[in-house]
Amino acid sequence: MMYILVKKNLDQKLSEWSAKYEVVAPQKVEAYSQFLPFTESSELALNEPHNTRYPPKSLFLPQSEVMLKYNKRLNKFDEIRILPEKRIIFGIRPCDASALTLLDTVFDTEEYQDPYWAGRRENTILVGLGCSEPPSTCFCTTVGYGPFNHDGLDAIMTELDDVFVIEALSAKGEKLFSDFPAATNEHELSVLRIQSNAKQGMNQAFETEGLKQTLDHLFESDYWSEIAESCLGCGVCTYLCPTCFCFDIVDEVQRNERVRNWDTCMFRIYSQEASGHNPRPTISERTRQRLMHKYSYWLDHIEKIGCTGCGRCVRYCPVGLDIRAMLRTASNFESEVVNVG
Amino acid sequence: MPELKTELRNNIEQLLNDQAVDVVIAFKKADLPLRPQPAFFRNVEELEDLEYNGLCQNNLANYLTRYPHDTKIGIVVRGCESRSVNALIVEKQHPRENLYMIGVPCQGILDIRKIINKTGEDITDYSEDGDQVSVIFKGNEIKLQRSDLLHDSCLRCVHPNPVNADVLLGDPLPEGDPTIVRQAIEEFEALDRDERYAWFQKEAERCIRCYACREACPMCYCTECFVDHTTPRWTESDISQAGTQAWHIIRAFHQAGRCTSCGACERACPMDIKMTYLTDKLNKDMLEVYQFEAGMDDNTPPPFASFNLDDKNRFVI
């Protein structure tokens, strides 16, 4: 069933929801955008061609999260269980929502369940906004998703001139929108056209068929030092990536808290051992880890690529390194290796 | 600019052909028109990809410290980069005799975010000619003025000409006006304490501790940064107020008398955080108190890295 949300009623609707839910939506901060709680004075940033710069994974896996507080004198600790209030994330892009489904396979499995993650997932309704004009830095279709992909979403919106047309995709989504006016035939036709144009406008950024085998094959080669020569080894590509989930747990003893922080394989200390030995001594090995994790190890685990093509690492790398170009070189490099050999 | 690029190419080609250097650090074209990348040329064929324009946003001196001291390095340097190289030579990070500095007087680096702000994100082509910049956005050509797009650090640049370069390509430019940078700092200094703190808070607390600023800075070459120390830990490693503020303050202070105001840290920051106001303030103090500017020669140690046995102050020894 498709519904419409008239754009000029948007703020009012979000305010109404705010009475029952915490509503989070993309908003401008300086020149970038980030998901923040909606208030009357919020300036929404829904008109960017792509996702927010700071990824909404932080709404489920906060960059720094206090897990417990302890009291050394009384020899006791308080576990912090955050059971968030019911929440609507409004305007999340399909790449970021599908990334959450990938991360579910890490934080919410039969064997292990992270209560912080699972609690937040449970209490959140995800209202997606499809990408009508994906910029050239996005490549979701290459990795098996798309600008109107449904994975992880409870509803998806397609933007027309004055309305958002909403497709409910789950029971939660259906319930949220059931009293909204129904979309007309004309709306539905426009939606079909926009969705198919958006998808067709995106190019195949690199060949995924056989990519894993290629990378596995290149494990010991010079490929990594070649592609990573200008890499700074910073945290930009991994911190902004919606599928990167590594963390480090630190006791902030001065305030008696145990905190979980994002961490990244691109940092030297990530793999630094107490002995002083570092099994990933240079940026080449760290780059290998980043790429192999996404394009090989994820496939070993769940037969899916661990990248949803969101384009952030491409857009914000301070030295302009483009993961797509790196991967294209992989196949060339392999054929060179094979030809020479 | 095209002639300059040709000159640059000829120069590098000669260096490589003569085997005068093992590698030349410069920029190359990439698939994204706004994002030329640092590149490492070892043979002449690769020079097809050589790039030099206002979008080359990194400080190439950053890569010097990755090489063993006996590597003969050619490096393309603009004003600030040449001063960074000099400062690194002073700090014994590479011997002068194994460096060949190809100097280019710098018209200023453009701030990609200023361009995108004026056009939109998906720029498919870029060219520049004198003060004119032209980009293609959604199939349409948009003409912009270079001077409107300069990075803030470059607007305040005093020394656009390379210092101590082995060769200078292009004509030297007039020195910048030092009152501009001084004014910018004085505006900050004139704020009252609460206002200054509010400013600092607004910037520092958006920090996601990705350390791109550190990794992009030629002077941040410590194998182990203070924030990475675990025994003992010097700062909180999370994105708490205490953690981010400590990071921003200490990073800046470690740059006193070493920073060349290149702005590479700010350009690398994914969160658009301003931080050169701190280092520029320290640079101004270094100039006023010690008459010292980093990188103006390759033998004077920065005041905080030198000592004098006859020092009339006794607090250090």
Ligand code: SF4
């Ligand atoms: S690897 Fe890059 S494109 Fe893929 S999901 Fe992560 S940030 Fe997005």
Ligand code: SF4
């Ligand atoms: S953002 Fe770029 S420079 Fe930083 S670690 Fe990733 S690839 Fe390297």
Ligand code: SF4
């Ligand atoms: S602190 Fe920033 S402005 Fe100063 S030298 Fe380092 S990168 Fe350049």
Ligand code: SF4
């Ligand atoms: S680059 Fe920006 S966000 Fe990253 S550590 Fe530096 S100031 Fe913080």
